[in-house]
Amino acid sequence: MTIFQRDLFTCQRIECGKLEGNTALLVCDHKVPHRGDERLFWDETNLQTLCKACHDTIKQREEQSSLHMRGVWH
Template sequence: MPSLPWKAWYNTARWRALRLAIILRDLYTCRICGLVEGNTSLLVCDHIKPHRGDERLFWDEANLQTLCKICHDRLKQTEEQASLHTRGVWH
């Protein structure tokens, strides 16, 4: 499988700072279930519209939301798996 350059974006200081800014903006609250979680390791900074390697979508604050790990792993992943046939090409 070819290397996907966008995966490295998650390991940058820029992403870590943006992730924390989004969690703070959302007041440590899951946008799906409303759980308030002070432990940021239990929160996910989620892309609302999958970026599919599009750098503009990846860094767009309006395209990011805070989810608890449970909602992200259960609900969001279920949504994404259901849309596999309509996803298109990854950059």
């Protein structure tokens, strides 16, 4: 809730910027995947508000396309 309030309940994707009062339609997203790093997981500067639509489509597509660069695939 702290991150949603900080970001004024607004999707932080520049292309979107949707103001969403229903927090069920918002996601607190990690800018940089934490991959188990607790420091990165809880770092509020690494968190952003995304609307569920942006998170579930655009953000997931970006993360999936970068798996080979993050050392996930051998």
